Amino acid sequence: MDDLLVLYGGTFDPIHNGHLAIAQLVRSTMQASVHLMPSADPPHRSRPGATAAQRARMLDLAVAGEPGLHVDRRELARDSRSYTFETLTGLREGEGERRPVALVIGADSFLGLPTWHRWQALFGLCHFIVAERPGHDLEAPWPPALVSVVEGRLTRDPGMLRLAAAGRILRLRHPLRPESATAIREAIAHGDDIWRGWVPPAVAAYIERHGLYRGEDGVDRDAPPAPL
Ligand SMILES: Nc1ncnc2c1ncn2[C@@H]1O[C@H](COP(=O)(O)OP(=O)(O)OP(=O)(O)O)[C@@H](O)[C@H]1O
Ligand SMILES: O=C(O)c1ccc[n+]([C@@H]2O[C@H](COP(=O)([O-])O)[C@@H](O)[C@H]2O)c1
Numbered sequence: 621m622d623d624l625l626v627l628y629g630g631t632f633d634p635i636h637n638g639h640l641a642i643a644q645l646v647r648s649t650m651q652a653s654v655h656l657m658p659s660a661d662p663p664h665r666s667r668p669g670a671t672a673a674q675r676a677r678m679l680d681l682a683v684a685g686e687p688g689l690h691v692d693r694r695e696l697a698r699d700s701r702s703y704t705f706e707t708l709t710g711l712r713e714g715e716g717e718r719r720p721v722a723l724v725i726g727a728d729s730f731l732g733l734p735t736w737h738r739w740q741a742l743f744g745l746c747h748f749i750v751a752e753r754p755g756h757d758l759e760a761p762w763p764p765a766l767v768s769v770v771e772g773r774l775t776r777d778p779g780m781l782r783l784a785a786a787g788r789i790l791r792l793r794h795p796l797r798p799e800s801a802t803a804i805r806e807a808i809a810h811g812d813d814i815w816r817g818w819v820p821p822a823v824a825a826y827i828e829r830h831g832l833y834r835g836e837d838g839v840d841r842d843a844p845p846a847p848l
Pocket of ligand 1: 629631632633642726727728729751797799801802803
């Protein structure tokens, strides 16, 4: 069987130290590279405060000098909303059916899985690696739809994710990470410097240089377009 491919999808608007800590933990737990995969600008909901190109550039800066962490731009090649089902279906066309593929998601995303496009089919396409997150208790009762599909899939053994191509759910145990991209954007918009400690220094410098997240909706519309 081919080696495990680990993807960590997100808006990353911007990437923060919580994302990075989880990516590092997954790298060491799974003994595998982790590919951070920014989603495209969604056309049908409020757009991110930074463009897709800027969000991907901040990811590049965050993983520079981090062996085993990479940026995967496959969702940026499409100009429509990136449904994970479509991303993984496309990936399977290239990688085949047998390669183990795992998707890293936080507890909030996991508990909301039944709202995702063709979510039940995802278990035929990938494993899930679930990170705990403050305010989203994985011990509390789960949505009933999730319970019925998840049954028999949960594992605490990372090795299980290499024994099949898809379908397992690995729960990570780790110290909770309080960072959130919303809190970062809000702090910047309010002129509060606290956010600087929540992102890697190179990302903080990029945000400042490009005047990101200063406007009401996170976009500084008066700023001249800055080169990436
Ligand atoms: N502090 C955290 N702890 C655990 N998981 C996290 C944390 N922050 C983000 N994640 C997970 O990482 C993935 C990508 O997150 P995303 O880019 O949406 O960041 P976010 O901080 O949740 O952003 P926002 O506040 O804009 O919703 C999601 O699955 C999310 O659950
Ligand atoms: O496919 C879907 O319906 C779907 C719905 C919500 C989120 N996702 C994916 O989940 C990941 C985290 O999303 P977000 O919005 O929390 O950054 C990201 O890769 C999204 O593309 C996917």
